[in-house]
Amino acid sequence: MNSMTKPRAWESFFWTVVAAGLLLALWHYSVAWTGTKVFPSPLSVEKAVAELINRHVLWADIGDSLRRVALGFGAAVFVGIPFGLWLGWKPAVNQVINPVLQILRPISPIAWIPVAIIFFGVGDRAAIFLIFLGSFFPIVVACVVGVSSVSPVLLSAGRNFGLSTPKLLMRVIFPAALPQILVGVRIALGIAWLVVVAAEMIAVDSGLGYLVIDSRNSGKRYDLVVAAMLIIGIIGLVLDFSFRRLGTIKSVRWGFRDAA
Amino acid sequence: MKIPVRLRPVIFIAALLVIWQIAIDRNPGQLLPGPIGVAGGIVDLLRHGLLFKYVVASLFRVTWGFGSAALLAIPLGLSLGWYRRGEMAFYPLIQLFRPISPLAWIPIAILWFGVGDLAAIFLIFVGCFFPLLLVAMSAVHGIPAVYINAGRNFGLSPRAFVSRVLYPAVVPQLLIGLRITLGIAWLVVVAAEMISVNSGLGFLIVDARNAGNRYDLVVGGMVIIGAIGLLLDLGMRSLEQVKSFHWSSSEG
Amino acid sequence: MSSTGAIVTEPGAGQKLRVEHLGMVYERDGETVAALEDINLNVSEGEFICIVGPSGCGKSTLLNVLAGFLPSTSGSVTIDGEAVSGPDPRRILVFQERGVFPWLTVEGNIGFGLSKLPRTQREERIAHYVQAVRLEGFEHTYPSDLSGGMKQRVQVARALAVNPDILYLDEPFGALDSITRVIMRSELLRIWQSERRTIIFVTHDIDEAVQLADRVVVLSSRPARIENILTIDIPHPRNFSSPRYLELRDELLKQIGLAYEI
Numbered sequence: 001m002n003s004m005t006k007p008r009a010w011e012s013f014f015w016t017v018v019a020a021g022l023l024l025a026l027w028h029y030s031v032a033w034t035g036t037k038v039f040p041s042p043l044s045v046e047k048a049v050a051e052l053i054n055r056h057v058l059w060a061d062i063g064d065s066l067r068r069v070a071l072g073f074g075a076a077v078f079v080g081i082p083f084g085l086w087l088g089w090k091p092a093v094n095q096v097i098n099p100v101l102q103i104l105r106p107i108s109p110i111a112w113i114p115v116a117i118i119f120f121g122v123g124d125r126a127a128i129f130l131i132f133l134g135s136f137f138p139i140v141v142a143c144v145v146g147v148s149s150v151s152p153v154l155l156s157a158g159r160n161f162g163l164s165t166p167k168l169l170m171r172v173i174f175p176a177a178l179p180q181i182l183v184g185v186r187i188a189l190g191i192a193w194l195v196v197v198a199a200e201m202i203a204v205d206s207g208l209g210y211l212v213i214d215s216r217n218s219g220k221r222y223d224l225v226v227a228a229m230l231i232i233g234i235i236g237l238v239l240d241f242s243f244r245r246l247g248t249i250k251s252v253r254w255g256f257r258d259a260a
Numbered sequence: 261m262k263i264p265v266r267l268r269p270v271i272f273i274a275a276l277l278v279i280w281q282i283a284i285d286r287n288p289g290q291l292l293p294g295p296i297g298v299a300g301g302i303v304d305l306l307r308h309g310l311l312f313k314y315v316v317a318s319l320f321r322v323t324w325g326f327g328s329a330a331l332l333a334i335p336l337g338l339s340l341g342w343y344r345r346g347e348m349a350f351y352p353l354i355q356l357f358r359p360i361s362p363l364a365w366i367p368i369a370i371l372w373f374g375v376g377d378l379a380a381i382f383l384i385f386v387g388c389f390f391p392l393l394l395v396a397m398s399a400v401h402g403i404p405a406v407y408i409n410a411g412r413n414f415g416l417s418p419r420a421f422v423s424r425v426l427y428p429a430v431v432p433q434l435l436i437g438l439r440i441t442l443g444i445a446w447l448v449v450v451a452a453e454m455i456s457v458n459s460g461l462g463f464l465i466v467d468a469r470n471a472g473n474r475y476d477l478v479v480g481g482m483v484i485i486g487a488i489g490l491l492l493d494l495g496m497r498s499l500e501q502v503k504s505f506h507w508s509s510s511e512g
Numbered sequence: 513m514s515s516t517g518a519i520v521t522e523p524g525a526g527q528k529l530r531v532e533h534l535g536m537v538y539e540r541d542g543e544t545v546a547a548l549e550d551i552n553l554n555v556s557e558g559e560f561i562c563i564v565g566p567s568g569c570g571k572s573t574l575l576n577v578l579a580g581f582l583p584s585t586s587g588s589v590t591i592d593g594e595a596v597s598g599p600d601p602r603r604i605l606v607f608q609e610r611g612v613f614p615w616l617t618v619e620g621n622i623g624f625g626l627s628k629l630p631r632t633q634r635e636e637r638i639a640h641y642v643q644a645v646r647l648e649g650f651e652h653t654y655p656s657d658l659s660g661g662m663k664q665r666v667q668v669a670r671a672l673a674v675n676p677d678i679l680y681l682d683e684p685f686g687a688l689d690s691i692t693r694v695i696m697r698s699e700l701l702r703i704w705q706s707e708r709r710t711i712i713f714v715t716h717d718i719d720e721a722v723q724l725a726d727r728v729v730v731l732s733s734r735p736a737r738i739e740n741i742l743t744i745d746i747p748h749p750r751n752f753s754s755p756r757y758l759e760l761r762d763e764l765l766k767q768i769g770l771a772y773e774i
Binding site: 012015016018019023038095096097098099100102103105106107108109110112113114115118190193197202209212213215216222225226229230234235237239240 | 265268269272273276290291292345346348349350351352353355356357358359360361362363364365366367368371443446447448450451454455461462465466469475478479481482483485486487488489490492493
């Protein structure tokens, strides 16, 4: 069984290339074999990407999407972490507020669009609100879990050295919960990226999501559609990857020792 | 006055509803309804039989999309998790596709499946497939080496190994992943219905607004979406608690 | 010279820590359970006290009450005349395991209680205690890269760095292998002899108690009462094979009600 021998480092790159190559070939030949006039071939997508890059609008769209994520996600972090820490620290409060959160959480941010438009009008601010909604809950949940799983020994040790509650929060609870919080924040960033694209398909006139829907609507340019999808995937991947790197900083790395 | 613990969240929610209603009453002539208006809207839907019909439509799509994703992704993910080289091959590709919002697949979905149920189900499938792959892969990684060695030590055939070692070891983690992905499916179906079909709870929200600014139905729909999503989540949690799946915690 | 009665008080001594009629009960599943009953103890400054007893008897509970982490339900605990009402940096508890802060380096941990000091003084103090526990070279290492014994040293250094009146240790070497345990015992003795702190050390290991303590407090099983207090009159360094050592050890085993032959 080839799972028994330890793969070498270079194999990771090698097998990825093999798999990607296979998929590309599969794609290319399905397009050729079915003789479709509409669905793009890998080559036409490649050209479409080049076209987008040269068109300059692409960069504006990427910028718009990233900007909305930055604002909505940023707001969720800014509000969500203190709120989540508070809920985690005071289980009695959490017990009261949690049911409300559990009812709100399964409502897709997209379903909030009509309400968001009432409050914020059509455009950027509504989209940012939706992103905030989507990112808020995973962050709060992660903070609650992080705080409640801080070892009582560490809390006792902190108290032993004379820390008042605010100091305890700052010097023991927050650092101890930080790995868990970072996991939640990373998940929230992924969600933010999904929401921004969806929001842009429905409620605003710029950004990568809009690019996807517009390419189809104005001219059935499926090569641009697929190109835009790939770009969305790449940027999302880069965002996630960069965030994972944060988990290697020494003062949080201890919390990820056992993580896969 | 000490409010009994169980009652506190209820009172809190009631207080929020009261504040909401007062805020609405103070601003007459604006579109957002208060809780009373929302309740009226829901009753309306019930009376016209639409509520039941839309809920069933949404659940139907979730079942098919989530179900097919699970049936495909779990065996595939378990295999990839087991064969390191397979995982190496596909992991980057999965990570490339996962951040693409299922909604971004709409043009392709419509191209392949036309406008309608199948397109929506496909979107849900896409939204669930990649996360479930990753869940299954990570579940295999999480199997303690001692289990695997014990299985080999006892000379189990591959078939017996899968059913007596692999499967029991991964089920608890898979259940958690399935629950989370079901939540994702519920989010996607609503969004998908807002764009590409003519029934279901998502459609209700869009339609209620477009055909007459019936915001009481919009918010009523949101409430129902929240409630059903919560029920789905609780249902899955109770499945996790079923005794025969509980061995992972007793192992220690 | 083994003690006979339950309470041993030397005139003029025992003014560091006074425990008088200490009792502690707690609720569990609607029932009141007594953990400690009528504990009386006087500890002098600079003494090394060990507390031993059968597993689950309440040794750790007693230590936690003395450190101020748990409230007593009757009786009193005073240190230098002042009642113990909560955790305080003047009396630091060293935990059996997982007591070091994983996000701080060795230096960061040892300096944890020193934030009120000016920087140069803090750095000096940290350096002094890094040396005292023999962890030179590991100042910038994180706990995840340290062995169990080294982590316990960090805890001890961290505790000593704030100059506490009393050091409490709750089975600090219990999670270590037996070789490391022996090494850590001599290290602790070395530090104690150079700094002369008052130490209260909970252990389930009879040998450890006889090797380390000036006096050994023997607790009964739950609810814990003081069965006896044994004075170890062998001067340091103690020879584990000396007749007096073996005599005291057997006496201690007898006190706990254990056989010394299997």
